[in-house]
Each structure stands twice: as C-alpha cells, then as structure tokens.
Amino acid sequence: MVDIVVLETKENVISKLCEVIETSAKENIEKNGVFNIGFSGGSLVTFLATGLPKIQTDFTKWRIFFCDERVVPEDDADSTYGAYKKSLIDSGKVNLKPDQFITIKQGVPADEAAVDYGQKILRCFPGVANVPVFDVLLLGMGPDGHTCSLFPGHPLLEENTKWIAPITDSPKPPPNRVTMTYPVLNHAKMCVFATAGKEKADMVKRILVEKEDLPAGRVKPVAGKVIWILDKEAGMHIKH
Numbered sequence: 001m002v003d004i005v006v007l008e009t010k011e012n013v014i015s016k017l018c019e020v021i022e023t024s025a026k027e028n029i030e031k032n033g034v035f036n037i038g039f040s041g042g043s044l045v046t047f048l049a050t051g052l053p054k055i056q057t058d059f060t061k062w063r064i065f066f067c068d069e070r071v072v073p074e075d076d077a078d079s080t081y082g083a084y085k086k087s088l089i090d091s092g093k094v095n096l097k098p099d100q101f102i103t104i105k106q107g108v109p110a111d112e113a114a115v116d117y118g119q120k121i122l123r124c125f126p127g128v129a130n131v132p133v134f135d136v137l138l139l140g141m142g143p144d145g146h147t148c149s150l151f152p153g154h155p156l157l158e159e160n161t162k163w164i165a166p167i168t169d170s171p172k173p174p175p176n177r178v179t180m181t182y183p184v185l186n187h188a189k190m191c192v193f194a195t196a197g198k199e200k201a202d203m204v205k206r207i208l209v210e211k212e213d214l215p216a217g218r219v220k221p222v223a224g225k226v227i228w229i230l231d232k233e234a235g236m237h238i239k240h
C-alpha cells in the first residue's frame, strides 16, 4: 500500500515524518519492548535532528540501523553515523547512546563491512526466518531516483539474496558504501520517504505518477506500507 501525503512546507514534512515515527515507536515498544528503525543519510539527518527532539518516546528502547552507510571512518564528514552522532548524541538533543546505533565495521573494505553488517543484523533479529522485519525504514530519494545506495541501472537492483550488499562504484560520492537491498526494504512493516524541494519534483512525478521503474519506486513492502511525505514543491505534480 502506497500512501502519499503532500504538505505545504519542509517543516510540515518534518513534523509529519516525526509523528509517523512516534506512533510506530509507541506501537512497537508496547508490543515488543524495542523499536527497530533504519536511518538513511542525506537531508534526513537534518530532518531528524530537527524533529526527533520534539516527540514523546522512550529513546532507550530504540535500536537504530543504517539503510545505507558510507565506508569511511566514523569521524569522516561523509559518515552517516558520524552525522547522527554529532546531531543527535553529542548535541544531547535526544536520549540516545552510541551503542544503540548498529554501525558498520570500521577499517575494512565494503565487501567485508557488508558481510559483517548482515551478521550484526542477524544477531539483532534472533530466529529470523529468512529476512529481518524492521519496524520502520526511513528512506530518502536522490534526484536520479536512487534510494539507500541502490542506483538506477546498477546490478544491485537485482540482488535478492543478500540483506546488505557492498557497492564500490556509487555515482553519489563517496563510492564505497554498504546498503540494504530490496529483500530487506520490502519486508519492513513500513518504509517512509521524506522528500522536499523542487529539485525532486520531476523524479517524484516519474515514480509516483508515471510509475517509471526507478529504484525508489521499487520500495513496496510486501506486507507493509510505504508512505511518501512530500512538500508542495516536491509534490507539485501530484494531484491531491
């Protein structure tokens, strides 16, 4: 099921995004005692740094994974974990500790980091049948329609076995990353795109209106839902 929400401003997108997260966190913590959520990088870092401090939740029950991560040192400006550490942990804005972030192995190449990350995830989902079921995966969409580190025309789009795959030729720098693959994305309970800005409007139209086969458009959880939260600029071609 695909829900599309078009709101006036980027601030409205952030508020709606965090409202959705807050509701899911409450439900999953009440049911399972833990909230397994995946973070992406890019503008989502700022969205969450702005919105998460305002939500009501027990952050100590959160376990945060990465939908994709750059294979760089954590103190590198390109590190997605590094960006969240600075904006959410070091800032003291929310009650999250470093060990609540399931981070990738440092100092190894992408292929080794990917295998290790898949094993780390498996340890967090004991007894998982075939694919871990995340409560929420927060996704971005690049201007080329990529999501996570799944890029148009890349062989990784056809990866249907590995949960986490390496990429060493990312067209979006840096080149070396690990990424969740569609088997994981499409087994989540809920995937959420938070997308703002007129530079995304064309791609949003190609994916959501013209149904072109692009990476972000392939996110369709088999037993879950996907929500696109857009501001009016990114959603200018969406009839609502």
Ligand SMILES: O=C(O)[C@H](O)[C@@H](O)[C@H](O)[C@H](O)COP(=O)(O)O
Pocket: 040, 041, 042, 043, 044, 068, 069, 070, 080, 139, 140, 141, 142, 143, 146, 147, 148, 149, 172
């Ligand atoms: O680490 C990354 O590069 C991200 O995970 C990436 O997939 C991002 O979500 C999109 O590129 C959208 O980024 P923006 O929202 O900044 O355009």
